[in-house]
Amino acid sequence: MAIDPKKHAMPTQDPEVRARNFDEVALGYTAEIAVEEAKRCLNCKNRPCVSGCPVNVNIPDFIAQIAKGNFEDAYQIIQQTSSLPAVCGRVCPQETQCESKCTLGIRFEPVGIGRLERFVADFHNANATELPKAPASNGHRVAIVGSGPSGLTCAGDLAKKGYAVTVYEALHTPGGVLVYGIPEFRLPKSIVAKEVDSLKALGVKFETNVIIGKTLTIDELFEMGYEAVFVGSGAGLPNFMNIPGESLKGVYSANEFLTRSNLMKAYREDSSTPIMQGGYVAVVGGGNVAMDAARTALRLGAEKVYIVYRRSMEELPARREEVEHAEEEGIEFHLLCNPVEILGFRNPDDPRDERNGFVTGIRCVRMELGEPDAGGRRRPVEIPDSEFELHVDTVVMAIGTSPNPLIKSTTEGLEVNRKGGIIVNEEGLTSRAGVYAGGDAVTGAATVISAMGAGKTAAAAIDRALGKG
Numbered sequence: 001m002a003i004d005p006k007k008h009a010m011p012t013q014d015p016e017v018r019a020r021n022f023d024e025v026a027l028g029y030t031a032e033i034a035v036e037e038a039k040r041c042l043n044c045k046n047r048p049c050v051s052g053c054p055v056n057v058n059i060p061d062f063i064a065q066i067a068k069g070n071f072e073d074a075y076q077i078i079q080q081t082s083s084l085p086a087v088c089g090r091v092c093p094q095e096t097q098c099e100s101k102c103t104l105g106i107r108f109e110p111v112g113i114g115r116l117e118r119f120v121a122d123f124h125n126a127n128a129t130e131l132p133k134a135p136a137s138n139g140h141r142v143a144i145v146g147s148g149p150s151g152l153t154c155a156g157d158l159a160k161k162g163y164a165v166t167v168y169e170a171l172h173t174p175g176g177v178l179v180y181g182i183p184e185f186r187l188p189k190s191i192v193a194k195e196v197d198s199l200k201a202l203g204v205k206f207e208t209n210v211i212i213g214k215t216l217t218i219d220e221l222f223e224m225g226y227e228a229v230f231v232g233s234g235a236g237l238p239n240f241m242n243i244p245g246e247s248l249k250g251v252y253s254a255n256e257f258l259t260r261s262n263l264m265k266a267y268r269e270d271s272s273t274p275i276m277q278g279g280y281v282a283v284v285g286g287g288n289v290a291m292d293a294a295r296t297a298l299r300l301g302a303e304k305v306y307i308v309y310r311r312s313m314e315e316l317p318a319r320r321e322e323v324e325h326a327e328e329e330g331i332e333f334h335l336l337c338n339p340v341e342i343l344g345f346r347n348p349d350d351p352r353d354e355r356n357g358f359v360t361g362i363r364c365v366r367m368e369l370g371e372p373d374a375g376g377r378r379r380p381v382e383i384p385d386s387e388f389e390l391h392v393d394t395v396v397m398a399i400g401t402s403p404n405p406l407i408k409s410t411t412e413g414l415e416v417n418r419k420g421g422i423i424v425n426e427e428g429l430t431s432r433a434g435v436y437a438g439g440d441a442v443t444g445a446a447t448v449i450s451a452m453g454a455g456k457t458a459a460a461a462i463d464r465a466l467g468k469g
Helices: 031-038 059-067 071-079 085-091 113-127 149-159 189-201 218-223 254-262 288-299 320-328 448-465
Strands: 141-145 164-168 205-207 228-231 251-253 280-284 304-309 332-335 337-344 359-372 378-382 388-391 394-397 435-437
Touching: 031 059, 031 113, 059 071, 059 113, 071 085, 071 113, 085 113, 085 189, 085 448, 141 149, 149 164, 149 189, 149 228, 149 448, 189 205, 218 228, 228 448, 251 254, 254 288, 254 394, 280 288, 280 388, 288 304, 288 320, 288 394, 304 337, 359 394, 435 448
Parallel strands: 141 164, 141 228, 164 205, 228 435, 251 394, 280 304, 280 394, 304 332
Antiparallel strands: 337 359, 359 378, 359 388
């Protein structure tokens, strides 16, 4: 049988419709499409796709079950190594991970591994009638700091082995970046809630509104009887450019902007959470977070949304699918442009003028690409006398985040690097005995699946250290 050279397209909402609602953009494969896509898999003996997965999902085996129509069996294979398949199937950059290793991709488009994982997880969630059962206790207690992807993964792996696990979350809803950072139209929060419910069924306890470093310290967790602590507190400290005008009203960090919309539900008509309303919006940055912020602003009623990025489309770090969706929705890209000042309204004759201090525009310079930097990307260089202005009412800075320094500042003996990331060894162990860390708290902002991989690594190391490996 001839192999289809192209992966089956993902059904999506019409761009003109979805640009004004928060419903999920991608609609998912039907069973028929999933089976046909699964049949494209060559079932290679050396399984290169597995090596591209940070959590080593047994990809060929679960795809083989889909091809046979055994969708629940496929799910059971995935969940042996992944605690969050419905999440990963939606937000993981498969094109640079498992799918980039696919043998079929040498000649044709690779198998749609992520789309198949999403299908299987959605099938299970729609048809499962029972939650997992909690295993017998092994008598050991572990605390998890943060309920993002690394924390949830570490908690799940340990709970399956009988550990009494408690997850401490600073916000009022578990899920970390999955609930405050990723918009509803990319990752419905009901899916995250189902994953959390499955962990609760395994015996994992969640304590919300607890800020480790404020409400409790790492030392106090050990005093409470925990034998190990995993820090998966993420990277919630926003970066700024330190240009004039960043303190004006109408300037947001992407973290704040997305948290107001996603976690605080500012997109709902009955919400009392303040956020931009209409007008023109500039989002500075080119990563996935920038795409999320720009597409969120559009759905919140912006008349026009600009992406301002200092490199070209080829260097844009966001997932290609997200960029394509943004373009389809009408977001305008100003590439090879760099902001130098945020402009605001000032009326020195009337300090009571309500317009004082609000954003009115953003001044940029045009760039060209020069020699490669230390990371191998061509360095953007300013073109003299190339300044121009964009009229905007809101500016969202989406140029990255750093780990919050709170835990480091309240935990003696915990070493961090110059960027604030916690230093760990290959097992996720920090410089402090019994304290492990992983995910964005170590690496800075990265992918969901890499954070999950770090959580799995630390869980295995904790298990070995406590004598149950």
